[in-house]
Amino acid sequence: MQQQFIEIQPLDLPGRVARFKKEGCRLVQILCTRVEGGYELTYSFDRNYFLYHLRLTVPEGASVMSVTSMFWYAFVWENEIHDLFGLDIRFISEDVDYRGHFFHLAEKTPWHELQNAAHAKQAFKVNLRGGLGIDASAVRKDAPAGTDNGKGD
Amino acid sequence: MAEITTVPFGPQHPVLPEPVHLDLELKDEKVVRAIPSIGYVHRGLEKLVEKRDFKQFTFVAERVCGICSFGHGWGYVKAVEGLMGIEVPRRASYLRTLWHELSRVHSHLLWLGLAADAMGFESLFMTAWRLRETVLDLFEETTGGRVIFSVCKVGGVRRDLTGAMMKEIEDKLKGMRKEFRAMSDIFLHDGTIQSRLAGIGVLSLQDARDFGCLGPMARASGLPLDYRCADDEGAYKDLHFRPVTEQAGDCLARVKVRLEEIEQSIDLILGCLENMPEGPVEVPVKGFPPAGEYFTRVEQPRGEAVYYVKGNGTKNLERFRLRTPTNGNLPGLVKILQGCDLADVPNIILTIDPCISCCER
Numbered sequence A: 001m002q003q004q005f006i007e008i009q010p011l012d013l014p015g016r017v018a019r020f021k022k023e024g025c026r027l028v029q030i031l032c033t034r035v036e037g038g039y040e041l042t043y044s045f046d047r048n049y050f051l052y053h054l055r056l057t058v059p060e061g062a063s064v065m066s067v068t069s070m071f072w073y074a075f076v077w078e079n080e081i082h083d084l085f086g087l088d089i090r091f092i093s094e095d096v097d098y099r100g101h102f103f104h105l106a107e108k109t110p111w112h113e114l115q116n117a118a119h120a121k122q123a124f125k126v127n128l129r130g131g132l133g134i135d136a137s138a139v140r141k142d143a144p145a146g147t148d149n150g151k152g153d
Numbered sequence B: 001m002a003e004i005t006t007v008p009f010g011p012q013h014p015v016l017p018e019p020v021h022l023d024l025e026l027k028d029e030k031v032v033r034a035i036p037s038i039g040y041v042h043r044g045l046e047k048l049v050e051k052r053d054f055k056q057f058t059f060v061a062e063r064v065c066g067i068c069s070f071g072h073g074w075g076y077v078k079a080v081e082g083l084m085g086i087e088v089p090r091r092a093s094y095l096r097t098l099w100h101e102l103s104r105v106h107s108h109l110l111w112l113g114l115a116a117d118a119m120g121f122e123s124l125f126m127t128a129w130r131l132r133e134t135v136l137d138l139f140e141e142t143t144g145g146r147v148i149f150s151v152c153k154v155g156g157v158r159r160d161l162t163g164a165m166m167k168e169i170e171d172k173l174k175g176m177r178k179e180f181r182a183m184s185d186i187f188l189h190d191g192t193i194q195s196r197l198a199g200i201g202v203l204s205l206q207d208a209r210d211f212g213c214l215g216p217m218a219r220a221s222g223l224p225l226d227y228r229c230a231d232d233e234g235a236y237k238d239l240h241f242r243p244v245t246e247q248a249g250d251c252l253a254r255v256k257v258r259l260e261e262i263e264q265s266i267d268l269i270l271g272c273l274e275n276m277p278e279g280p281v282e283v284p285v286k287g288f289p290p291a292g293e294y295f296t297r298v299e300q301p302r303g304e305a306v307y308y309v310k311g312n313g314t315k316n317l318e319r320f321r322l323r324t325p326t327n328g329n330l331p332g333l334v335k336i337l338q339g340c341d342l343a344d345v346p347n348i349i350l351t352i353d354p355c356i357s358c359c360e361r
Helices: A010-020 A074-083 A111-131 B045-050 B057-062 B069-084 B090-118 B120-145 B162-189 B192-195 B205-211 B216-217 B251-275 B325-337 B342-351 B356-360
Strands: A001-009 A026-035 A038-047 A052-057 A063-065 A089-092 B004-009 B022-029 B028-039 B290-300 B304-313 B320-325
Touching: A001 B120, A010 A038, A010 A052, A010 A063, A026 A074, A026 B320, A038 B290, A063 B325, A074 A089, A074 B325, B004 B320, B022 B057, B022 B342, B028 B325, B028 B342, B045 B057, B045 B320, B057 B069, B057 B320, B069 B090, B069 B290, B069 B304, B069 B320, B090 B120, B090 B162, B090 B251, B090 B342, B120 B162, B120 B216, B192 B251, B192 B342, B205 B325, B216 B251, B216 B304, B251 B342, B304 B325, B325 B356
Parallel strands: A001 A052, A063 A089
Antiparallel strands: A026 A038, A038 A052, B004 B022, B022 B028, B290 B304, B304 B320
16 A cells, blocks of 8 residues: 655644645544553545555653644544543644543543553562562552543543 | 533434434534544454454454454455565455455445334335345355354455355346345335435535545545545456445435445446456465554445554564544534434434444444
């Protein structure tokens, strides 16, 4: 399939997206992947069935600008990334910013924070067992939190 | 001035085959705003790619959805083949195209039945689903499965068609076509259907572009967006494929597009049978997917689906991602629900042919 990857910095995103919009391209999808120390985002645009992918890496704890002011329908993907991955996406159009409530899941999200919390709990237990010879659950019953979506409601 | 009333629609509703929730803000009987939310059937299938090897995951990809199952399997193996640089035999490409187009016929017939049922036209619903049975029988005879076939594999397909099977597909489709045309006439000319669908839920060409609509929803508004035009793996180029479009953009236009696409798919299948190349149906696959990534697309019955795979040189892929057509059509649905009557909401939602299990994966 014909496609091209373009590496950009997070700050350049709005300008590059605006250029694609001006050229009449269609936003096809936004992909988020967890990488060491942050997130890798890919914004795919289509023109005459040729795909252009804008690729950027967002460090842990940083945020990225929403593109809903240019492609309103991106709210589906941006809210999904926010809800499931926990990436802070700023300035999603007011009418479609779900603030962590787009996906009605039985389990709490974002996933990686839960995984981190589970790992931290396990490490805490191991340290205490090895160092003090007691069960961590007797010392601290509640697991480290980390299940809020960031924005709250 | 009337007050705004919020009416919850779904996730459980008689007209919805799958759960999606909409908050409908109403002023009297008119919808002012519709706010969708999803997540009731999210299964985290993409994450399973880390636990299953790249060949096993084909079976998981097929289970993303029961209706476009074959297309998802094809999209996934196509992405892995792209990553590994595998070229599948031409006969396998033709067979994939044939089964994919049969899936489109089955999907559209299923949808036409659901649409008739939503309008209370029970006999038409049964006619559509009876015709669909013919296609399901063909699936069973050629692949062994009626809904999920598992014939697609990395490197080709698992089964070949014999001459007798090809003859049977041709005969059954030609026989079905007569009955299908009789049913089409009812959809196109019956007064009840006209009054429920014509001029309802209109989406203009500009709106179809602005709201990122895909598949029959976009084509019913005159946007000729169909990935089969650019597909270089299937048999579409050989068969001179051209997308079906309508201009009205209303619910009836979306029905017309699907009716015409069934006819077109039957032609494509007959074309595949006529021009079926001789040769093997698979190539051996050695090693694991290399480190790298690959995007590919497949035109599903509901529109374009995007498949992404990322390999790391081991038997497990690092990431699989699927962007489904319903994912792209939800914003368009929000647009066409604005200003419609509450009584038309079920029909309008159905005409985008939402597939929520695809959408949530």
